[in-house]
Amino acid sequence: xESVGLHLPTLSVQEGDNSIINxxxxxxxxxxxxxxxxxxxxxxxxxxxxxxxxxxxxxxRVTVLLNKTVKHLSLQIAATQPGDSAVYFCxxxxxxxxxxxxxxxxTKLSVKP
Amino acid sequence: xxxxxxxxxxxIKTRGQQVTxxxxxxxxxxxxxxxxxxxxxxxxxxxQYYREEENGRGNFPPRFSxxxxxxxxxxxxxxxxxxxxxxxxxxxxxxxxTGGPVLEQYFGPGTRLTVT
Numbered sequence: 001x002e003s004v005g006l007h008l009p010t011l012s013v014q015e016g017d018n019s020i021i022n023x024x025x026x027x028x029x030x031x032x033x034x035x036x037x038x039x040x041x042x043x044x045x046x047x048x049x050x051x052x053x054x055x056x057x058x059x060x061r062v063t064v065l066l067n068k069t070v071k072h073l074s075l076q077i078a079a080t081q082p083g084d085s086a087v088y089f090c091x092x093x094x095x096x097x098x099x100x101x102x103x104x105x106x107t108k109l110s111v112k113p
Numbered sequence: 114x115x116x117x118x119x120x121x122x123x124x125i126k127t128r129g130q131q132v133t134x135x136x137x138x139x140x141x142x143x144x145x146x147x148x149x150x151x152x153x154x155x156x157x158x159x160x161q162y163y164r165e166e167e168n169g170r171g172n173f174p175p176r177f178s179x180x181x182x183x184x185x186x187x188x189x190x191x192x193x194x195x196x197x198x199x200x201x202x203x204x205x206x207x208x209x210x211t212g213g214p215v216l217e218q219y220f221g222p223g224t225r226l227t228v229t
Contacts, residue, residue, distance in 0.1 A: 043115070043203050043220030044156065089155050100146065100169050101218075103155030 012110045019080045021107045023073040023090035030092040034101065035064060035075045039086045047075070047088075077109075085111045115139060117206050117221035125227045126194050134189040134224045136204035142219070143208060145187040147179060150201040150223070162187055191226075199228045 013019045025033070032051045036044035048059045050066050050073075057064050063076040073090050087108050091101040116139035126132050138145050144163045148156035158171040162181035176192040185206070191198055207218040 041222065043117070043205070043222050045115075045220070046218075091155070097169070100158045100161060100171065101156075103148075103157070105153070105155050 009105070010108045010110070012112060013080050015080060015082060015111050015113050017080055019075075019077040019084070019109060019111075021075045021077075021088050021090075021109065023075075023104055025071050025073060025090070025092050025104075027092060027094055027102070028068075028071070029095050030102075031095040032093050033064070033066065033073050034091045034093070035062075035073075036089045036091060036103075037084075037086045038089065038106070044089060080109075080111050082111045082113055085109055115219035115221065117142075117204060117219050119202075119204055119221040119224050121224060122222070123225045123227075125229060128194055128196060128228055130194050131190065131192045132194060132226060134191075134202050134204075134226070136187045136189070136206070136221055138185045138187065138204075138206035139219050141208050142206035143185050144206065145181060145185065146205045146207075146218070147187070147189045148203040148205065148220075149173070150203055151197075152200070156203055159189070194228045196228050199226060201225050 034049045035047040037047050038044045048062050048064050050057045050064045055066055061078045065074045087106040089103050089106045091103045093101055118137045120135045146161040147159040149159055150156040159173050159177055160167050161169040165181045178190045180188045201223040203220050203223045205218045205220045
């Protein structure tokens with residue numbers, strides 16, 4: 001079935017470097033995508049979103065890129081900090097699904113000091 | 114913190130038993146969704162409640178059921194527990210009814226259920 005998945009299960013970066021987390025999706029009916037951060041013992045926390053009619057969106061230290069041609073989503077974190085260590089999920093919202101999100105498996109980001 | 118609370122934090126049950134998990138929505142939020150998150154996996158949508166009625170369901174059997182109360186708090190009930198039900202159960206609340214923006218969906222910390 002259609003699903004959201006991630007290319008890499010783990011990512012280790014040096015503090016201060018930029019991080020890029022990738023996600024592939026297969027549902028062309030999705031109208032927007034969300035990146036969540038989940039720290040140990042906590043629920044997913046909203047980071048940034050992007051609608052399907054956009055290619056790029058920037059937040060504070062984060063940028064999300066959407067390539068609809070190859071159905072690829074990425075999250076870029078600038079100047080990665082130890083507090084960024086967590087599991088990151090992309091999620092898609094299918095148009096008309098009444099807000100029920102489809103999550104990928106997640107990428108664990110580890111930041112080395 | 115999101116304002117969404119869940120209880121209990123952890124729970125251990127035996128296969129075949131029944132369990133009830135509770136969620137208190139963020140103030141003003143009238144829609145609640147429940148997700149199951151197996152270890153090392155992303156959350157999977159179970160169902161959604163709005164105005165005390167289920168109005169969306171994922172691929173989960175009928176032994177997963179829920180309730181939403183007039184104060185918008187919610188319960189997830191699982192009957193005849195199986196070992197594979199061991200997971201983190203998350204609830205998420207949002208306002209605006211079923212058409213409310215998912216972007217403003219806030220997750221609770223979850224209940225860790227272990228079935229032995």
